Amino acid sequence: MTLLDHMPSEAQLRRAAYRRRQTVYSVLVAASSTAALGALLVVAVTGAPGWDRVRRSFLDPEIARDALPAVLSGLWLNVRLLVCCAAGALLLGLVIAVLRTLRGPIFFPVRALAAGYTYTFRGLPLIIVLYLLTLGVPGLRLQGMPPVLVLGGFALVLTYGGYLAEVFRAGIESVHPSQLAAARSLGLTYRQTMRHVVLPQAVRRVAPPLLNDVVALQKDVGLVSLAGPIDAVRAAQIATAQSFNYTPYVVAGVLFVLLAIPLIAVTDWVTLRSARRQSGG
Amino acid sequence: MAVLRCRGLRKKFGGTVVLDQLDLTVAEHQVVALIGASGSGKSTLLRCVNLLDELDDGTIELDGEDISDPRVDPDRVRRRIGMVFQAYNLFPHLSVLENITLAPRRVHRRARAEAEAQARELLDRVGLGARADAYPDRLSGGQQQRVAIVRALANSPRLMLLDEVTSALDPELVGEVLAMIRDLKADGMTMVLATHEMGFAREVADEVCFLDAGRVVESGPPEQVLGEPTQARTRQFLRRIIEAGRL
Numbered sequence: 345m346t347l348l349d350h351m352p353s354e355a356q357l358r359r360a361a362y363r364r365r366q367t368v369y370s371v372l373v374a375a376s377s378t379a380a381l382g383a384l385l386v387v388a389v390t391g392a393p394g395w396d397r398v399r400r401s402f403l404d405p406e407i408a409r410d411a412l413p414a415v416l417s418g419l420w421l422n423v424r425l426l427v428c429c430a431a432g433a434l435l436l437g438l439v440i441a442v443l444r445t446l447r448g449p450i451f452f453p454v455r456a457l458a459a460g461y462t463y464t465f466r467g468l469p470l471i472i473v474l475y476l477l478t479l480g481v482p483g484l485r486l487q488g489m490p491p492v493l494v495l496g497g498f499a500l501v502l503t504y505g506g507y508l509a510e511v512f513r514a515g516i517e518s519v520h521p522s523q524l525a526a527a528r529s530l531g532l533t534y535r536q537t538m539r540h541v542v543l544p545q546a547v548r549r550v551a552p553p554l555l556n557d558v559v560a561l562q563k564d565v566g567l568v569s570l571a572g573p574i575d576a577v578r579a580a581q582i583a584t585a586q587s588f589n590y591t592p593y594v595v596a597g598v599l600f601v602l603l604a605i606p607l608i609a610v611t612d613w614v615t616l617r618s619a620r621r622q623s624g625g
Numbered sequence: 626m627a628v629l630r631c632r633g634l635r636k637k638f639g640g641t642v643v644l645d646q647l648d649l650t651v652a653e654h655q656v657v658a659l660i661g662a663s664g665s666g667k668s669t670l671l672r673c674v675n676l677l678d679e680l681d682d683g684t685i686e687l688d689g690e691d692i693s694d695p696r697v698d699p700d701r702v703r704r705r706i707g708m709v710f711q712a713y714n715l716f717p718h719l720s721v722l723e724n725i726t727l728a729p730r731r732v733h734r735r736a737r738a739e740a741e742a743q744a745r746e747l748l749d750r751v752g753l754g755a756r757a758d759a760y761p762d763r764l765s766g767g768q769q770q771r772v773a774i775v776r777a778l779a780n781s782p783r784l785m786l787l788d789e790v791t792s793a794l795d796p797e798l799v800g801e802v803l804a805m806i807r808d809l810k811a812d813g814m815t816m817v818l819a820t821h822e823m824g825f826a827r828e829v830a831d832e833v834c835f836l837d838a839g840r841v842v843e844s845g846p847p848e849q850v851l852g853e854p855t856q857a858r859t860r861q862f863l864r865r866i867i868e869a870g871r872l
């Protein structure tokens with residue numbers, strides 16, 4: 345029997361009609377409560393005694409237009425730093441996590457170093473790492489010293505690598521030992537087992553928290569401006585100091601959110617997909 | 626010459642002795658069924674033979690080579706032994722075809738096309754050719770276990786170890802897996818299988834070993850061990866099996 349020649353029963357028709365009415369009702373309720381809340385907010389904010397002053401100092405369209413090019417070129421620095429540092433931190437985190445799984449006495453120093461690294465850099469505030477690298481290392485006056493921007497990038501990679509290593513390690517440990525037994529029973533070496541069986545499953549499982557850390561990194565890359573390079577927030581700060589108006593900060597904030605939206609959307613999508621996979625759907 | 630010869634195997638977990646002075650010999654083309662209560666050491670024995678667990682004493686010879694010697698490369702040994710687990714243990718992130726070709730490609734360094742052709746042929750032979758590109762979670766338990774057997778066979782093993790391969794299956798799916806093992810026997814595969822399927826053990830095994838507390842209490846032809854057991858503990862075990870309706 346196909347769906348077409350099936351005649352729904354009286355009871356089913358009544359249930360369907362009831363559900364349709366309920367849906368329309370829910371949509372109406374949602375729309376009116378949203379409109380009411382929105383109106384309330386607008387009235388409360390614009391009706392506030394200081395609204396005019398706030399609007400002039402935070403939402404001045406002319407100042408926004410003037411500040412935009414500088415803030416945008418600062419943002420370009422954020423984007424480049426984010427891409428390089430995210431790639432570097434993911435790679436470093438993965439390597440550290442794998443090193444920590446190595447067994448056997450020969451690898452003791454490697455394991456100890458890797459563990460010491462994750463403990464140190466997860467505990468150390470990013471700002472201190474940044475200052476140590478961008479101000480301390482050039483002080484050594486070594487030959488061929490990389491520019492401050494690169495040193496700042498290293499600081500970000502070192503700090504985030506520590507976090508990401510722990511996320512990767514959790515993923516590796518979540519792969520059931522029976523998967524290792526199956527791989528080893530086929531004659532795969534430890535390395536082949538890691539490469540073809542454990543890591544692919546581990547990375548899939550921790551993709552959502554990894555991406556979440558990348559979203560956090562996106563906000564922290566701007567801290568390199570403490571060492572000199574001009575990122576979007578620093579550019580906004582300079583513009584603010586020139587115009588005595590906070591609008592450039594709002595411009596930078598909006599741009600940051602716009603930049604984050606695709607990344608956050610990807611994170612949500614990956615999270616949803618992995619949740620579905622785990623529930624066997 | 627025997628394919629597998631275990632002598633005086635001993636294995637402890639913490640304070641408990643799990644394998645105790647255990648001897649087992651398997652000749653070429655022979656099928657040996659391990660029976661015994663849960664916890665009697667069947668899985669541990671199979672894992673020790675495949676060097677997944679380390680022995681506390683005794684020796685294991687595979688084709689006359691002492692594989693319990695610590696100087697032997699375990700990866701090389703495992704390539705000659707196929708193992709199938711109760712819970713299938715397929716790799717969930719790989720398709721059926723990738724599961725089967727993983728070892729031939731990475732361990733035996735076969736070309737991809739060659740490995741895939743061999744895998745498809747094996748799958749066709751067991752009626753799973755159409756599922757080659759499916760992922761394990763899209764297969765029934767019986768299909769997954771048959772893929773796991775094919776995966777072990779793709780290494781062309783000398784010896785197959787099967788650990789209660791039908792225990793996790795719904796009753797109506799047991800038959801298809803048992804049929805496959807029957808075919809393996811007909812092809813002359815040497816096998817050691819732990820099982821709770823007494824009827825199947827009687828039909829397919831050349832020898833049945835009854836394990837109790839890590840020792841082989843009784844072994845011999847299936848008609849004798851399952852039909853006229855000489856040991857009290859064997860009789861007791863079989864009585865419980867009969868009461869559970871499994872014989």
Ligand SMILES: Nc1ncnc2c1ncn2[C@@H]1O[C@H](COP(=O)(O)OP(=O)(O)O)[C@@H](O)[C@H]1O
Nearest residue numbers: 638639643661662663664665666667668669670
């Ligand atoms: N990894 C392990 N750690 C500790 N005890 C174990 C481990 N594996 C098995 N055992 C113990 O060894 C005994 C034999 O187990 P097993 O070989 O799985 O028996 P069977 O397969 O016959 O049911 C059981 O008492 C079990 O609890």
Ligand SMILES: [Mg+2]
Nearest residue numbers: 667668788789
């Ligand atoms: Mg068992």
